[in-house]
Amino acid sequence: MVRDYKGNDFSMEDEQLAKGCKKWISATHICRQWRHMALASPILWSLIRIPGGKLQDVPFAQMCLQRSGSAPLVILVEKEAITRVLEGIIDLVRVHAEHVRCLKLVAKKTHEQLFHIDFPLPMLHTLELRAARAGKPRQHSISNPLHFPSLRVLALENADNPWELDFSIFPLLTSLKIKGRHRGAKSTATQYFGLLSTLRNLVVLELDRFPIPTQLAADRDITISLPALRHLTISHWPSHIRTVVDRLEIPSDANIHVTFYQSEGRPDEAHLVKHTITRLLCRSTATSVQDVALSRAQDPAGVPIKLSCCAISLTNWGGWYMEIQCRTSCLQHNATGFLPLRINFADWDVEDEVPSADIMSSHLSGFCQAVSSCQFKCLHFAGPSMCDEASILVEFLPRFSDICLLEMETIDLSGCISDLHDWHIDGHVLRLQRIILTALRSGSEGDYLPEALKHYVSCVLPESLLVQVKDQTSLLFDLPKELQGVVDDVEVSLLSDEEAMKRTNWCRHFGSDAPWFV
Incomplete structure (x- = not known):
């Protein structure tokens, strides 16, 4: 029997599974052969992740450490740890210090919390220490950096005053x-x-x-x-x-x-x-x-x-x-x-x-x-949650007079096109070869878009135009006819709900998975 981490039955018809989402599962009934194989594989127990908010986290970590043998250890306290859990984890790390390769500790907003690592960790490659608040008393982190001769990656958040450390003993540090x-x-x-x-x-x-x-x-x-x-x-x-x-x-x-x-x-x-x-x-x-x-x-x-x-x-x-x-x-x-x-x-x-x-x-x-x-040579602009994208966009355009490609994905596509047309009439000429327009809200293109777009492209005369809309509207059929003879290559396509959500909710703009707002 397989259940998810909340104890719910897990089936292949699960909606999230169908969308390709990954989720943790726990096998509660397994055959004896697989159990023996798991217990005989220390590497399976070498990655230890705990929330840090429950006292049971320490016995669980201790069990994993015992089963991990001499395998390189990764110990991650993912959330704010309570005092007794943090102290318990540090005590366990002290016992298994020879094998710890990666250590992450997160302290809760309490005055008695100190991650005071005063013992050697000869294999430690990555150390991350994060205090949940920046106040007094200070969160002491490293008493003697000589304890970490193999350290290459160091991350500190509100953890003591980093400027007081002698980093000259970390000549091989590659990430700070x-x-x-x-x-x-x-x-x-x-x-x-x-x-x-x-x-x-x-x-x-x-x-x-x-x-x-x-x-x-x-x-x-x-x-x-x-x-x-x-x-x-x-x-x-x-x-x-x-x-x-x-x-x-x-x-x-x-x-x-x-x-x-x-x-x-x-x-x-x-x-x-x-x-x-x-x-x-x-x-x-x-x-x-x-x-x-x-x-x-x-x-x-x-x-x-x-x-x-x-x-x-x-x-x-x-x-x-x-x-x-x-x-x-x-x-x-x-x-x-x-x-x-x-x-x-x-x-x-x-x-x-x-x-x-x-x-x-x-x-x-x-x-x-x-x-x-x-x-x-190209300008891509996305304003999925704004109502005044056009005014911001027009601030940019005077500095981008050489662009050949203009791409916009907005809520108010008609308003943007209208403002761009007025801006062009005022004497700001763009020699665009390709225009890509995406309407991110259902019905946002309205009846005014074909007229506004025709006026604008008649002035700019691009070689190709791509318009993406969310609804199965007459635009899909009427717009190419409206612009026939004005633009050589006109394409109007339907934007799927999944693609629209990807751009509005996840900020994955312009049809790619380029990271934004990280």
């Missing part, structure tokens, strides 16, 4: 992720510089709302070289991000993800965003520390990355949020490939009463100024 808003975690420029400058082998660096020493802004001589870096993620206010980016030598083949949070009372937001993005576009092409120094001496501005595709997604779910993906080739042909620059504009917190629309516009202006010379 630091997240937290610990108000008491203040670092000096020497600590901050010392942390990053010693990690020459870093491939992944994520700094999410991290504490930054303000005195760094006055020290222009500080340079941080990370020649192995391939993935950089920074999230903070524009002023803080600029402080870091100005001092990083970033390889030209690195994927960059920057989130600009909105800060109130800064009149220079647009300038800060423009400066930071310009700096990221003109990054170093050096592959070694010596090459970095030579490159900066010969060309301080760096070599601009040649971008050809810009994809934008806009939403106001719980606050204004925009993501922009800049690529070297079209999104439709390279959705999962190299992503040189990924930018988010977001609220710091949903409950913050910040005039987000005004600040978003300021950030957007800074981005447009920074990329005005990129000469993008």
Whole structure:
């Protein structure tokens, strides 16, 4: 008999199974042969996942550890652990320290919680420590980093002050992720510089709302070289991000993800965003520390990355949020490939009463100024939850006069087309070769779309047009006739409910599985 994790009978006709969804199952009645085989296979028990909220989690972990033998262990506390569970897991880790390869601990919002690892873990490759809140007393994490000679991946969230650690003993660290808003975690420029400058082998660096020493802004001589870096993620206010980016030598083949949070009372937001993005576009092409120094001496501005595709997604779910993906080739042909620059504009917190629309516009202006010379060839725009996509879209278009492909998926498709037509009449001419339009709501195309679309394409004269609608309406048959003689290649197709949900609910835009809002 097979049941799911909630104890319900599991059948092949299950709706989720039919859709290809994966789910945990437990076999409650199995033959003796399979039971003996499982007990004789230590590797089956080496991955231990527990929620951490129940006292039974510790005996379960102990049973798995006993059956795992000498197999490399992965121990993951997935949610906020209560004190006794966390203490019990650490005691078990101490006993099996020789075999632990990956360890993740999450602490609950209690003052007595400390993940104090004061014993050696010689095989430990990955360590993730996350405290659920950033307050006092501080969550002590690493008493002696020498206990982890094999450590390659380190992730800390609200876990002690990372700047106090001596990272020089982690020369082989390849991934560092630091997240937290610990108000008491203040670092000096020497600590901050010392942390990053010693990690020459870093491939992944994520700094999410991290504490930054303000005195760094006055020290222009500080340079941080990370020649192995391939993935950089920074999230903070524009002023803080600029402080870091100005001092990083970033390889030209690195994927960059920057989130600009909105800060109130800064009149220079647009300038800060423009400066930071310009700096990221003109990054170093050096592959070694010596090459970095030579490159900066010969060309301080760096070599601009040649971008050809810009994809934008806009939403106001719980606050204004925009993501922009800049690529070297079209999104439709390279959705999962190299992503040189990924930018988010977001609220710091949903409950913050910040005039987000005004600040978003300021950030957007800074981005447009920074990329005005990129000469993008295609623009993809998605506004699945907005009612004023057209006004935002028109802000972009003056900076994208060279595009040959325009793709839009919106709620109000008719309104967007009408505004684009008015914008064209005002003298803003786009020489489009292909237009792709997708209506994400049933009936949103209305009776006005054929007329508005005919007016617009008569002005732009694209070579091909693709319109995707949700309903089996007369558009499927009438639109090609309406545009006959105006556009050579006209196609109107029906968008399935599954595809529409994929774009609206999961933010998988433009018919691809490219990740958004991560």
